[in-house]
Each structure stands twice: as C-alpha cells, then as structure tokens.
Amino acid sequence: MRVIEHPILDELKDQKKVTLYYNGEPVEAVEGEPVAAALMNAGIRVFRTTAKRHEPRGIFCAIGRCTDCMMIVDGIPNTRTCVTPVRDGMRVEKQEGLAPLKPQA
Amino acid sequence: MREIITDVAIVGAGSAGLSAAYQAASAGADVLVIDENARPGGQLFKQIHKFFGSKEHQAGTRGFVIGEQLLDKVEKSGAKVLLDSLVYGLLPDKSMGVISKGQNYSVKAKKIIIASGAKENYMAFPGSTLPGVMGAGAAQTMINVNRVLPGERILMVGSGNVGLIVSYQLMQAGAEVVGIVEGAPKIGGYGVHAGKIRRAGVPIYVGHTVERVFGKEEVEGAQIVAVDDKWNKIPGTEKTFDVDTVCLAVGLNPMTELVWMAGCQFDFIPSFGGHVPLHDENMETTVEGVYVAGDVTGVEEASSAMEEGNMAGVAAAEALGYLEHEEAERRKQEIRGRLNTLRSGMFGAGRRSAKEKQLEDMKSYLAAHKRTAAEQKEEVFFA
Numbered sequence A: 001m002r003v004i005e006h007p008i009l010d011e012l013k014d015q016k017k018v019t020l021y022y023n024g025e026p027v028e029a030v031e032g033e034p035v036a037a038a039l040m041n042a043g044i045r046v047f048r049t050t051a052k053r054h055e056p057r058g059i060f061c062a063i064g065r066c067t068d069c070m071m072i073v074d075g076i077p078n079t080r081t082c083v084t085p086v087r088d089g090m091r092v093e094k095q096e097g098l099a100p101l102k103p104q105a
Numbered sequence B: 001m002r003e004i005i006t007d008v009a010i011v012g013a014g015s016a017g018l019s020a021a022y023q024a025a026s027a028g029a030d031v032l033v034i035d036e037n038a039r040p041g042g043q044l045f046k047q048i049h050k051f052f053g054s055k056e057h058q059a060g061t062r063g064f065v066i067g068e069q070l071l072d073k074v075e076k077s078g079a080k081v082l083l084d085s086l087v088y089g090l091l092p093d094k095s096m097g098v099i100s101k102g103q104n105y106s107v108k109a110k111k112i113i114i115a116s117g118a119k120e121n122y123m124a125f126p127g128s129t130l131p132g133v134m135g136a137g138a139a140q141t142m143i144n145v146n147r148v149l150p151g152e153r154i155l156m157v158g159s160g161n162v163g164l165i166v167s168y169q170l171m172q173a174g175a176e177v178v179g180i181v182e183g184a185p186k187i188g189g190y191g192v193h194a195g196k197i198r199r200a201g202v203p204i205y206v207g208h209t210v211e212r213v214f215g216k217e218e219v220e221g222a223q224i225v226a227v228d229d230k231w232n233k234i235p236g237t238e239k240t241f242d243v244d245t246v247c248l249a250v251g252l253n254p255m256t257e258l259v260w261m262a263g264c265q266f267d268f269i270p271s272f273g274g275h276v277p278l279h280d281e282n283m284e285t286t287v288e289g290v291y292v293a294g295d296v297t298g299v300e301e302a303s304s305a306m307e308e309g310n311m312a313g314v315a316a317a318e319a320l321g322y323l324e325h326e327e328a329e330r331r332k333q334e335i336r337g338r339l340n341t342l343r344s345g346m347f348g349a350g351r352r353s354a355k356e357k358q359l360e361d362m363k364s365y366l367a368a369h370k371r372t373a374a375e376q377k378e379e380v381f382f383a
Helices: A035-041 B015-026 B063-077 B136-144 B161-172 B191-199 B257-261 B302-319 B325-342 B345-368 B374-382
Strands: A017-022 A025-030 A070-073 A076-080 A091-093 B002-011 B031-034 B080-082 B085-090 B095-100 B103-114 B118-120 B133-135 B153-157 B176-182 B204-206 B208-214 B221-226 B239-241 B245-248 B252-254 B266-269 B274-277 B290-292
Touching: A017 A035, A025 A035, B002 B015, B002 B095, B002 B302, B015 B031, B015 B063, B015 B103, B015 B302, B031 B095, B031 B103, B063 B302, B085 B257, B103 B302, B118 B136, B133 B136, B136 B161, B136 B245, B153 B161, B161 B176, B161 B191, B161 B245, B176 B208, B191 B204, B252 B274, B266 B345, B290 B302, B302 B325
Parallel strands: A017 A091, B002 B031, B002 B103, B031 B080, B103 B290, B133 B245, B153 B176, B153 B245, B176 B204
Antiparallel strands: A017 A025, A070 A076, A070 A091, B085 B095, B095 B103, B118 B252, B208 B221, B221 B239, B266 B274
C-alpha cells in the first residue's frame, strides 16, 4: 500500500508509473524504486524459497545486506531486489532454492 | 583493469563518509567517495524526525534536511561521488577492488577512509524467518524513502530509540502499531519518544519477549510472553496479537569486513555492537593511512558519525599536506568539543566511556607495536 499523504513528507505525486511482470503477471510500479518496494506495494511478500527446506523468505534488511529478498530478475538469479531499481517491462520471478545460472547472451 | 588514482578514497556516502569528503575536498584534496547505492546519503534520508543535541548539531532539524544540506556542501567542495559502485576488497597496497556498472576498477588512494556504517541485528524465535518479520530500519526505508507500507498491523520488538521512532513513523505513514515489546524491565530509548508513543495509545510491554510468530507462508500473528529477572519465560503470561508484520529493533552491528581485510586491529565492545577497529584521535587505524569513521567504529548515531567523518577528513587532509598543522589542530579541537557534547548526559556517557576505552586500547597497542605500514602486510596476506 502506497503512503500518499503524510504529515511531514510532501504528498506523493508526479511519479512515473511503469509495469513490471511478476511471474508473468503485470504489477504497477514506480520507475526507479527498488523492485522489492513495488512488490511489497502489490501485497507480494514471499520472494523466494530456501534451497534445503523450501521455506519462504521476503524482505528483511532492505539495504542490500541480508540477501533474503533475492529473486530472478530479467533472467539473472540471486538478484537483491531491495537494491535493484525498477525499469519498465522488467521480468521478476520468484526464486526456488538456488536457481540455475542461465548462460548470458 | 582500469585504474583510478586519487588522494583520498572514501567508502560509503552516508553521514560519516560525506562529512569526511567535504572536509578533505574543501582543504584541497582530490577526493573520491564510493557507494553501492543508487543515491547518496546513506540512512539520513529515512530519518524524518528532528535531530537532538545542541545547535551546532542542527538540533530541531529533520534528518533528511540535514542530508540535503550535506550533499550540497559535498557537491560544492569538489569531491566526486561514484554511485552504484561496490568496494568488494581492499588489498595490502591500499588498492581497492571496485565494481561499477559492470566494470572492474582498481582504485589507488594515498589515504582511505572506511565509513561503511552498520547493519541491523537479527533475533531468532520460531517463525522469525517468515516474510513479514523485518528490521525496523527496513520498515523505515520502506515507508519514508519508498513510500510503501510494509503492513497494516505491526508489532515492534525493542524499545530503544530506533524502536520508538520507527513505531511513531509507521503510525504517521498510516499503519497501526499494536504494541512494543521490550525484554529489559524498562524502556531503552529517550523518554520524550516513549511519551509520544504512549500518548498515541500504543502499549509498551517491558519485561516481555517474543515467544513465536505464527504463519504458514507469511506472518499471520505473534505471541509474546513475560520474562523474570533471569530472562526465563513465565508460563501463563502469553499474549497473542493479530498482526501481519513484526519489526525487529534489537540493535545494529558495524560492517567491518573491509577493515578486517586491511589488517587492522580490533577491540570487542558489546555496547558498540561487537568488534570495532582500534583508532586514534585522528580516526586512523593500526594500519597507516587507513581511517575509519561513523558506525563502523562503533554504533552510535548520525550526529557523531558526521563529526567522526569531519575528524577523519581533516586528519587525512593534514597528513597529505593540504592543511597546516595549526589550522588542522584548531579544527580538530572544535570537532572534539562537539563529539564530547554528543557523548555526554544520561544516554551519551556510556558511549563516551566506551570510546575512551577504544582510544586507550589503541594507545597501548601503539606503545607495544609500531603502526603497520600497509605495504608490509603484503607478505602475510599472500602467504
């Protein structure tokens, strides 16, 4: 949920809206915001599962340290979504365990 | 590999790093600040509350405004800030491995200032890994920088200043905070923050800890339990909350990886967050030419981080010959005075004695050993 009105910060406006695709489904996002923030705004909180016990993980530190929020972004696994800015048309997939590295073109 | 040569390289564009950059660059040094984030300012821009302290510390000014002023000063000083760039290693010859937008660089500097900050502590309990359990600082980033609410009903763990301030800011952003849990028998943070929280109707459960967090795929509820004076849980005192988010405000620890790599000596000071590098009054470590500033030297707060950054910046500029000794000493004297003011009073005195211990241990170390010249470490490093 977006924080639009705020008693201290300016009202949120004039943001450039773009679309990212989460597991193929369109999600509205703000250009340049972290992928993790866009997903959180859309109510998506499970970003990946662990390799051994397949437990769900989501955002923990939000500053690129803990790696709990890693997902497959534009085909690249283990991408820290809390420090990866959104671009229009970005493809974001939930990561199951240690996703295989795909050969880069 | 491309090479960048500079007088002073600073790791981290937060409160400490930017202050150091401003001081060294305005004295005439060639300064490069490197930060892995897309925007400079570190954690200043999520601080929307008014800062404490005296007028020199911009008391009454909100953190993000201080951040904007600092950025403006740095820009005018001529320091360069390299963003989206990660310092992944520090070699014994003081060259730094940096990856910037897919390119690998070797940065060679005469002086290095490490201002890498701190990260949030974790706390283990059943359910603590569920999505919806997150750092209080993470929640603060989400609401104040990204303008996204992490949840609607929140339980805060920890009643230090971070727990109190972030609880209040979560409410300002539109969330409901159902309570604050504190293991100790009394509230950890300032009375003025706790008062605001209580007036807003949020209960603070002192002498309680988290028993478990419920949920299958994400947080669906939380249970707390009272503890006795030996921290044993008291059966029958459990309370259950219908929450979707649990925030942990249980301290921070310094991000010292690069300082260890540089071969610096450390102290262990629990109140500073664990292992912290030894440094002298100039913020120089046991390795010549490697300085530290801010939370990486021991977790305090943004105002003291800025002053430590000022100190490191002045000292580095002096060592490079950009400041006369007398002028440098005059500036350091002022900075020391302001640091002592920050480290005084009911909450600051403990930090002051911890810092004094750290400085004393540095003196003892230097009395017994010579400061290492960075180059001499090479053999050991590659052995």
